[in-house]
Amino acid sequence: MTRSKTGPVLTASDYQHLARELVDADVWDFIEGGAESERTLRANVSAFDRLRLRPRVMTDVSTVDTAVSLFGAGHRTPIGVGPTAYHRLVNPEGEVATARGASAVGALFVVSVFASRSLEDIAAASDGRLWLHLYWFRRREVMTGLIRRAEDAGYTALVLTVDAPRIGRRWRDMRNGFAIGGDVAAVNIDAAVMALTHHSDVGHSAIADHAAQSFDAAVTWADLAWLRSQTRLPIVLKGILTAEDAALAVEHGADGVVVSNHGGRQLDGAVASLEALPEVVDAVAGAIPVLFDGGVRRGTDALVALALGARMVLLGRPPLWGLAAGGADGVEGLLRTTTDELAHAMALAGRPRLADLDRSVLRARPGGEL
Numbered sequence: 001m002t003r004s005k006t007g008p009v010l011t012a013s014d015y016q017h018l019a020r021e022l023v024d025a026d027v028w029d030f031i032e033g034g035a036e037s038e039r040t041l042r043a044n045v046s047a048f049d050r051l052r053l054r055p056r057v058m059t060d061v062s063t064v065d066t067a068v069s070l071f072g073a074g075h076r077t078p079i080g081v082g083p084t085a086y087h088r089l090v091n092p093e094g095e096v097a098t099a100r101g102a103s104a105v106g107a108l109f110v111v112s113v114f115a116s117r118s119l120e121d122i123a124a125a126s127d128g129r130l131w132l133h134l135y136w137f138r139r140r141e142v143m144t145g146l147i148r149r150a151e152d153a154g155y156t157a158l159v160l161t162v163d164a165p166r167i168g169r170r171w172r173d174m175r176n177g178f179a180i181g182g183d184v185a186a187v188n189i190d191a192a193v194m195a196l197t198h199h200s201d202v203g204h205s206a207i208a209d210h211a212a213q214s215f216d217a218a219v220t221w222a223d224l225a226w227l228r229s230q231t232r233l234p235i236v237l238k239g240i241l242t243a244e245d246a247a248l249a250v251e252h253g254a255d256g257v258v259v260s261n262h263g264g265r266q267l268d269g270a271v272a273s274l275e276a277l278p279e280v281v282d283a284v285a286g287a288i289p290v291l292f293d294g295g296v297r298r299g300t301d302a303l304v305a306l307a308l309g310a311r312m313v314l315l316g317r318p319p320l321w322g323l324a325a326g327g328a329d330g331v332e333g334l335l336r337t338t339t340d341e342l343a344h345a346m347a348l349a350g351r352p353r354l355a356d357l358d359r360s361v362l363r364a365r366p367g368g369e370l
């Protein structure tokens with residue numbers, strides 16, 4: 001077990017405290033921060049406090065099964081690593097260490113298009129549960145090149161993030177003049193395309209300036225047909241928060257959606273992820289899997305999202321805390337801890353299989369709503 005100066009590392013919050021000591025202040029702000037006044041960032045976490053669990057008893061919980069399959073592939077836990085950019089900001093091995101940690105627990109790892117290690121090196125370190133995340137670049141050949149490489153390296157799905165036609169106004173990054181430091185880079189994309197990300201200018205976020213230059217903000221639902229024509233891999237849309245968009249995603253042939261507000265980093269004031277989950281699940285009505293991210297910090301949070309209809313839960317910041325605190329072992333420890341907490345909660349809630357998790361597990365606190 002990992003130990004810190006103050007005792008054993010038992011929870012995601014313990015990893016967070018360890019990581020904070022080790023990460024440069026501007027990088028810490030980049031990781032922890034959200035858009036503008038960070039209302040949505042806070043709401044993502046506090047939304048879980050409004051629900052209570054309704055445990056059932058005497059249901060034989062002698063074995064608890066957390067295995068789940070998606071698009072024909074098995075995962076040992078429904079808790080995966082969501083796409084986050086530039087893992088080398090917190091550990092020299094970067095995404096290669098993350099892949100090793102995720103593989104050790106049989107968890108999905110969604111690799112960011114802004115990964116700081118090559119897609120091929122990450123694949124070589126993984127036991128194969130990898131998806132590739134994409135933004136929609138103005139230069140579509142950047143996307144097609146990445147898709148070919150991901151297919152060749154054995155990535156099994158694409159995650160297109162649709163909530164970032166531009167990057168949210170992240171005041172911390174703007175004040176810090178945050179830019180990506182010299183020896184860290186988005187190595188899977190042509191350096192000329194990424195040049196602006198290294199340009200520090202107080203009052204500006206370099207990653208926001210880069211996105212304004214290179215992301216295609218004109219994309220509409222009709223464009224999805226082009227992406228569909230480029231690959232046979234399942235396409236999952238990340239950043240869906242409404243029933244309307246969930247229905248459009250199904251109509252336009254998406255293979256899955258991720259209910260997400262990008263960890264409160266895009267539209268400040270947007271609905272908390274957890275609040276949006278029921279309407280998206282209802283609108284999709286079982287047609288495609290619904291995944292979830294935002295504010296999951298404990299196994300019981302994952303249990304709540306799964307009970308509301310998520311098939312899988314992704315973590316954004318917590319794996320970065322694990323990676324900063326302990327490299328591959330830290331990622332493994334963080335994911336194992338959170339999965340163990342989930343299994344424990346399933347046993348004590350009297351629901352030993354993921355299929356047993358439904359809305360009957362939950363009730364709103366008095367005065368609240370589901």
Ligand SMILES: Cc1cc2nc3c(=O)[nH]c(=O)nc-3n(C[C@H](O)[C@H](O)[C@H](O)COP(=O)(O)O)c2cc1C
Nearest residue numbers: 031082083084085112161262263294295315316317
């Ligand atoms: C440092 C950092 C980098 C991120 N990079 C990306 C990214 O490249 N693409 C993306 O779709 N989402 C990105 N996200 C958002 C996460 O995928 C995820 O939606 C969010 O962090 C989930 O919330 P959580 O941190 O509360 O778990 C990033 C988040 C953080 C904290």
Ligand SMILES: CC(C)CC(=O)C(=O)O
Nearest residue numbers: 085114167207211262265
């Ligand atoms: C480099 C950024 C554009 C990655 C991202 O999506 C984020 O920081 O939230």
